[in-house]
Amino acid sequence: MITAGIDMGSKTIKVVILKDGEIIGKSIELAGFESREAAEKAFAGALEAAGIAQGDIEKTTATGAGRKNAPYTEHEVTEVGSDARGVRELYPNARTVLDVGAEEGRAIRTTDEGKVLDFALNEKCAAGAGAFTESMSRALEVPIEELGPLSLQSDASIPMNAQCAVFAESEVVTLVHAKTPKQDIARAVHDAIASRIVSLARKVGFEPDVVLIGGVAYNTGFVDSLERALETKIIIPEDPEFVGAYGAAIIAAEGL
Amino acid sequence: MKAHYGYKDGAGDFFIIIDTDNCIECADHPCIPACPESVLEIIEDDYEDMVCAVTMDHRKKIKYSCAPCKPDRDRPPLLCVTACPKNALEHLW
Amino acid sequence: MAEFWRWKEYNWHDENKDWRDGELITAGVDVGSVSSQAVIVVDGELYAYSNMRTGSSSPESANNSFNWAIEGTGLTLDDVGFVIGTGYGRVNVPFSHKAITEIACHARGANAMYGPSVRTVLDMGGQDCKVIRCDEKGKVTAFAMNDKCAAGTGRGMEVFADLLAIPIGEVGELSLDVEEEPPPVSSTCVVFAKSEATGLLREGWSKSKVLAAYCSAMAHRVVTLLEQVGVEEDFAITGGIAKNSGVVTRLEKELGIKALPFDTDTQIAGALGAALFAQNLLRKKLAKAGK
Ligand code: SF4
Ligand code: SF4
Numbered sequence: 126m127i128t129a130g131i132d133m134g135s136k137t138i139k140v141v142i143l144k145d146g147e148i149i150g151k152s153i154e155l156a157g158f159e160s161r162e163a164a165e166k167a168f169a170g171a172l173e174a175a176g177i178a179q180g181d182i183e184k185t186t187a188t189g190a191g192r193k194n195a196p197y198t199e200h201e202v203t204e205v206g207s208d209a210r211g212v213r214e215l216y217p218n219a220r221t222v223l224d225v226g227a228e229e230g231r232a233i234r235t236t237d238e239g240k241v242l243d244f245a246l247n248e249k250c251a252a253g254a255g256a257f258t259e260s261m262s263r264a265l266e267v268p269i270e271e272l273g274p275l276s277l278q279s280d281a282s283i284p285m286n287a288q289c290a291v292f293a294e295s296e297v298v299t300l301v302h303a304k305t306p307k308q309d310i311a312r313a314v315h316d317a318i319a320s321r322i323v324s325l326a327r328k329v330g331f332e333p334d335v336v337l338i339g340g341v342a343y344n345t346g347f348v349d350s351l352e353r354a355l356e357t358k359i360i361i362p363e364d365p366e367f368v369g370a371y372g373a374a375i376i377a378a379e380g381l
Numbered sequence: 382m383k384a385h386y387g388y389k390d391g392a393g394d395f396f397i398i399i400d401t402d403n404c405i406e407c408a409d410h411p412c413i414p415a416c417p418e419s420v421l422e423i424i425e426d427d428y429e430d431m432v433c434a435v436t437m438d439h440r441k442k443i444k445y446s447c448a449p450c451k452p453d454r455d456r457p458p459l460l461c462v463t464a465c466p467k468n469a470l471e472h473l474w
Numbered sequence: 475m476a477e478f479w480r481w482k483e484y485n486w487h488d489e490n491k492d493w494r495d496g497e498l499i500t501a502g503v504d505v506g507s508v509s510s511q512a513v514i515v516v517d518g519e520l521y522a523y524s525n526m527r528t529g530s531s532s533p534e535s536a537n538n539s540f541n542w543a544i545e546g547t548g549l550t551l552d553d554v555g556f557v558i559g560t561g562y563g564r565v566n567v568p569f570s571h572k573a574i575t576e577i578a579c580h581a582r583g584a585n586a587m588y589g590p591s592v593r594t595v596l597d598m599g600g601q602d603c604k605v606i607r608c609d610e611k612g613k614v615t616a617f618a619m620n621d622k623c624a625a626g627t628g629r630g631m632e633v634f635a636d637l638l639a640i641p642i643g644e645v646g647e648l649s650l651d652v653e654e655e656p657p658p659v660s661s662t663c664v665v666f667a668k669s670e671a672t673g674l675l676r677e678g679w680s681k682s683k684v685l686a687a688y689c690s691a692m693a694h695r696v697v698t699l700l701e702q703v704g705v706e707e708d709f710a711i712t713g714g715i716a717k718n719s720g721v722v723t724r725l726e727k728e729l730g731i732k733a734l735p736f737d738t739d740t741q742i743a744g745a746l747g748a749a750l751f752a753q754n755l756l757r758k759k760l761a762k763a764g765k
Binding site: 382383384387389391394396427441 | 574575577578613614615616617618619620621622623625626661662663666695698699702703751
């Protein structure tokens, strides 16, 4: 049985193809301004990796903010549903899922059976999601991939006052002018965003194991801040940004 | 005075409204110890009355500060609101 | 940081009056994040003021604006009986006797400038947005202040002006130069609205059309804040955005209420209110000393 999951994120589009529970192809594309085209491209990439044709896929489930625009799709699930399902498959002991993407942060609490018990969202404000770190990397003039390793070099904790991505950019510029070491600023940025994700986790009453997914999970500085604030170890899967699409593909298979 | 502390951002309206005329006659200010996150304090306002206010520290992040009291499921009555004998406190979210 | 609005720094004093004839001389100093003002009041009458950019230090800005206000008057700090600091840097006015919030000072100042019929003041600054309601004495009855989020502030408008490479002062007029009003930008968040605008430009929207969509989104946002607190006439708008016709026209239309005519000098409303508060306190102080 072959199924596909497509995660129509605001910034990137992910496709995972499953055959009898095994991932046989996956692909990611920047959403850009033509998300439909990008989705088709991502699909083509995953099909090629799997060495199959579109017609071989029995069912496709879409998730993500733009799931209404997904091509080749028979069925949709919410991000909460697909995240929880994907994480459950990878880590049966997970009870809390944190998903931090470009434009949204999410905390999901699941039962011992893997059912969604509660969830909370940060949405529509860049300060609560990956877009915040992107703005700050611009203000710091440090590429986003280097922001994490840079902040790990810091052992000073300085506060950030601004709670808005726009005002925080000015604050970062002021700190740079005041000759504050860049690694300390980077850490302050990660502490700031982590504190907002922690509040979501608290809201859903987080329990271990805690699994972090979404593109921002690649940011080691953010993970460090998050672990410090939550006072717990966090599990990060190998391909954190594909977990939603993976969950959707599993849900597609279960529906058959 | 109807003091709106908090903010409006892309995600919504997060205001605590305090009708401070009530606080002037309120002897014990029971709202203050009731809040587990120390969000509230008594200040002397611009007209020299002692009234309840949201602390400076929390004004720009009350959505997060108050989050522990506001689970999405089975939300209990808010501790500060329940503690106030004069119904002077209101949360907008 | 770029400036939200280009404006002239200025000072003024009443040539037809001599402060030496007065009894109660008080001052208000408003140190804002973008501009600072000092106002001297003699027996409740506006006597002198200044308006200038805030520098990197609040105490210095307070000193400079005070010195500029008294320039050419022969007045010195020693002649002033009571000074009140207000605004974002209010606790950093070195020579003040007391600090009062800009909310209370703004209401008091608007009451004096526009007359006692003013009930609602909307102040849209570079980094915040305030709605203040007051009674006929200029006492605050309700307020909301939003300084957390850049949307609805001058800063948010600056981001758009930068994106489109348009001088901030031309944004309002340009945004009105559209045949048909486009739907407002759907994201409130400035960061997300900016990417939305980039997409619209790629679709071939003119700069005017994009600005129209943003100005109306901003107007709508401010209207919701106004409605939160309640709007009652007379209604006045102060602060940098009061000069942006693109936002003000749309805001008035949505509210169905016209704002009182705009006057540049309303920038001193906060400092004037502070000076008037200072007068009350000076009177109290003198009465006490007299006993
Ligand atoms: S308990 Fe109520 S009336 Fe008393 S100070 Fe607190 S908010 Fe004001
Ligand atoms: S402008 Fe700032 S505070 Fe407002 S929604 Fe965007 S990031 Fe959040």
